[in-house]
Amino acid sequence: MKRFAFPVLAAMLLAGCAAQAPQPGTVVAADRFSQLVVPGRTTRAELLAAFGPTKSVNFDSGYQSWLYSAPAGGGRSEELVLLLDRDGIVRKMRRRPPYPTDPQR
């Protein structure tokens, strides 16, 4: 019994440590996103009002990175990533299109 206990325990611990499947960001319409989001001007409050909360990462510096996604056809989506500064202003934006080599979800 003891022989089985350790591998089972180890597997459970490792399963607990394994990275969770990444959550996609809130889905938005790409056109509306492009119209409303202007780096250097758009604020956190405006993003929340227009598109709602989404997946984000907070850094010790006070910066945040936010991820939205937009349908790109064929069941694929593009990533819309924003960098918000300490004052909650969008500083940078990038769009990542789907690539043929992306794993199918």
Added chain:
Amino acid sequence: MRRLIGTVLAAACLPAQAQDAQPAAAPQTVVVSSTRDPVDKSYRKMILGMERFERQHALAPQATLRFRLLPRLPTVNMRGITLKVVGDRITVPVPVAGDNSFVLPRNEQALREDAAVIANRKTTSMTWRAQVTTPGLPPDTRRLGDLRLECLVGVEAGLVSNSSPLFGWISNALNSPEQVCNSPDGNFLFFTERPLFSVTLRAGERTEILPFRMLYAGGEQTRDMLAYCDCQVMLDRTYYAPIWDRSWPDDTLVSFDYMEDAPAAAPATVEGTP
């Protein structure tokens, strides 16, 4: 070193009767020249990492190998770090450069004595990495073959400290350099010099931006989880590179767009200007 520790432990564990049986003998003295923390870096392992670099140098034929110390805790002072290789009877100082990188000297006696590589900082306050650098690359870029070799050397050398001791022991038992570096689930983290916004791969005509899930340790780390990640204080400098994906050649350029532009260089002083 291990022999010494074993001797000390054995002496400490002798039953009282055995000690009482030698009342007339002079007290025994055990000289311990240094102590070894279980999480100190193994000199033998780091040398194995250097040998791995030589064996797989074709991944980065022009590159040189250094090791580098990086902050693991917010409180650690990364200035003025000194480093030495410490065995039972030998101590070899290791010069540390201003960027906290160093070259590990090869010393047969230190190898025989199973020496440790010890910094003048609490070991758990820093993380260690191999640094494989091809000279002459464009600014703010790395070469994918260099990163592949950094992973192989780093895992072989036992540098990564991504888990609690228990989890680290388990993962070390399960993960060889090939398992870690050739798998999309290898979870080997790389760090940039400054906070990162975007990473782009370029190989010939092919260009791809890395997905969000490959930045910031996957973007899934809670504050509690960060304590077990050696990206703890470098989350905004952390990324995964697709080192396992052989469709990207070793010469692929990995380029970085940072959160903030580089600080402007100080204006040059012109002689004679008032």
